[in-house]
Amino acid sequence: MSIQIYNTATRQKEEFHPLNPPQVLMYNCGPTVYDYFHIGNARNFVVVDAIRRYLEFSGFRVRFVQNFTDIDDKIINRANETGEPWDKLAERFIQEYFVAADALGIQRATIHPRATEHIPQIINLVQKLIDAGLAYVVDGNVYFRVRRFHSYGELSGKNVDELEEGARVELEEHKEDPLDFALWKAAKPGEPWWESPWGRGRPGWHIECSAMALTHLGETIDIHSGGCDLVFPHHENERAQSMGATGKPFVRYWLHNGFLTINKEKMSKSLGNFFTIKEVLAKYPPSVVRFYLLSAHYRHPLDYSDAALEEAKSAVGRIREAVLSAEKLFELIDPAIAPPSEAEPSAEVAKFESAFCEAMDDDFNTPRAIAAIFEAVADLNAWRLKLAQDPRNPALAADVAGLINLVHRLLGVLGLDTLIFGEGKQDVGTESRLAEELLQLLVKVRKLAREQKQFAIADYIRDELATLGIRLQDLPTGTIWIKEKE
Ligand code: AMP
Ligand code: ZN
Numbered sequence: 001m002s003i004q005i006y007n008t009a010t011r012q013k014e015e016f017h018p019l020n021p022p023q024v025l026m027y028n029c030g031p032t033v034y035d036y037f038h039i040g041n042a043r044n045f046v047v048v049d050a051i052r053r054y055l056e057f058s059g060f061r062v063r064f065v066q067n068f069t070d071i072d073d074k075i076i077n078r079a080n081e082t083g084e085p086w087d088k089l090a091e092r093f094i095q096e097y098f099v100a101a102d103a104l105g106i107q108r109a110t111i112h113p114r115a116t117e118h119i120p121q122i123i124n125l126v127q128k129l130i131d132a133g134l135a136y137v138v139d140g141n142v143y144f145r146v147r148r149f150h151s152y153g154e155l156s157g158k159n160v161d162e163l164e165e166g167a168r169v170e171l172e173e174h175k176e177d178p179l180d181f182a183l184w185k186a187a188k189p190g191e192p193w194w195e196s197p198w199g200r201g202r203p204g205w206h207i208e209c210s211a212m213a214l215t216h217l218g219e220t221i222d223i224h225s226g227g228c229d230l231v232f233p234h235h236e237n238e239r240a241q242s243m244g245a246t247g248k249p250f251v252r253y254w255l256h257n258g259f260l261t262i263n264k265e266k267m268s269k270s271l272g273n274f275f276t277i278k279e280v281l282a283k284y285p286p287s288v289v290r291f292y293l294l295s296a297h298y299r300h301p302l303d304y305s306d307a308a309l310e311e312a313k314s315a316v317g318r319i320r321e322a323v324l325s326a327e328k329l330f331e332l333i334d335p336a337i338a339p340p341s342e343a344e345p346s347a348e349v350a351k352f353e354s355a356f357c358e359a360m361d362d363d364f365n366t367p368r369a370i371a372a373i374f375e376a377v378a379d380l381n382a383w384r385l386k387l388a389q390d391p392r393n394p395a396l397a398a399d400v401a402g403l404i405n406l407v408h409r410l411l412g413v414l415g416l417d418t419l420i421f422g423e424g425k426q427d428v429g430t431e432s433r434l435a436e437e438l439l440q441l442l443v444k445v446r447k448l449a450r451e452q453k454q455f456a457i458a459d460y461i462r463d464e465l466a467t468l469g470i471r472l473q474d475l476p477t478g479t480i481w482i483k484e485k486e
Pocket of ligand 1: 029030031032040041042043044225226227228229230257258259260261266267268
């Protein structure tokens with residue numbers, strides 16, 4: 001099956017065909033760097049990263065651009081409040097973006113362009129729009145002439161006349177029409193500025209993204225993404241500017257994620273109901289945060305609560321325990337039977353991968369893809385128990401090894417594998433780690449008791465553990481413990 005993507009522009013799922021396969025040109029609107037990003041922003045970055053990884057897994061080669069908006073009213077205001085120079089402030093939060101994004105397993109973009117490094121391209125683009133009659137200059141400001149662009153409103157499904165009614169209230173003196181938006185803003189005293197043919201000033205937000213997308217990806221890109229709050233006006237304006245300047249289609253598939261909410265309300269800086277990624281990562285390991293962010297379909301709302309994060313934590317713990325216990329079993333049985341890394345998946349194992357891909361092909365349905373991983377994990381638990389009882393069965397060993405590899409591979413596609421099993425190993429569930437260590441200790445004590453022929457003590461340990469749902473299994477090379485219930 002091919003990949004289906006819900007395209008905001010057509011309001012339906014469409015089969016995905018990039019312009020020049022296997023290449024995929026992808027642009028995601030990046031953060032405005034005046035603070036730590038919040039967990040709502042993180043949803044966009046993580047979801048888009050998982051989509052990018054899945055496209056790569058499906059054989060596409062993704063050229064992925066995500067910008068930094070490093071000049072903006074919010075940056076200037078914050079700098080004025082704190083006294084830090086605006087460019088130092090932006091640089092600091094760019095570095096903080098990378099720290100948190102790296103922790104969450106978000107791969108670096110092919111290019112991370114910064115708006116302030118594209119001033120000549122922005123000026124060129126604005127000039128082109130002026131030359132085409134789509135923009136005009138008033139007192140050092142340049143505005144886009146919305147009514148002159150043929151299909152304004154098509155992306156967001158808005159009607160220009162209705163927009164006009166809403167816009168009238170906030171009439172700005174200079175504009176020909178209240179609908180028009182700024183491409184270039186004349187410098188106000190104390191603000192950063194760049195020289196331009198229209199005097200000193202700085203770019204508007206929308207034109208920055210058009211210029212960076214055109215510079216690094218060309219006139220027509222395959223996927224443009226962002227949170228659904230960006231559909232209007234940001235993406236509508238980006239589309240008008242880019243198409244107005246090139247006369248070519250700008251984006252083939254517009255993709256927008258739903259909001260992360262808190263008490264069902266959009267999480268946002270302006271409402272003050274946000275948790276920064278730094279705060280969240282201080283409470284939960286990155287694997288849990290990433291798992292939580294992928295646990296809902298990207299277009300649906302996702303509500304933030306401690307209960308939801310705790311649920312994600314226990315789900316991650318279940319995956320981890322199943323895989324680590326199975327890997328442990330292989331250490332104890334003869335590794336020559338089925339070296340885990342070389343096992344080929346059997347048909348039984350491959351069905352989980354098909355279910356995973358079917359879910360991801362269907363507009364990147366991560367909750368269904370995760371459910372497929374859990375089905376594999378359930379089988380892994382069941383087969384591991386069988387293998388523990390029949391450790392010399394090579395077919396069974398191969399299936400268990402195949403399942404271990406499959407779970408790692410599918411978690412890897414979602415960017416979760418290294419977070420769950422890699423460097424982040426220590427930070428998932430200290431409690432369960434302690435429990436694991438105590439169990440190992442009991443197993444050792446039982447071994448010592450048996451060596452000293454204290455069989456009553458050894459049996460007591462085994463029987464008491466059994467009442468707790470933990471069965472000990474003696475193998476020729478050692479003893480493993482199997483949790484029989486959660
Ligand atoms: P910003 O730094 O505000 O430009 O936002 C960066 C990205 O996060 C954009 O794609 C926004 O649409 C997205 N975003 C902002 N708030 C939320 C939220 N509450 N839930 C999901 N995405 C969001
Ligand atoms: Zn943008």
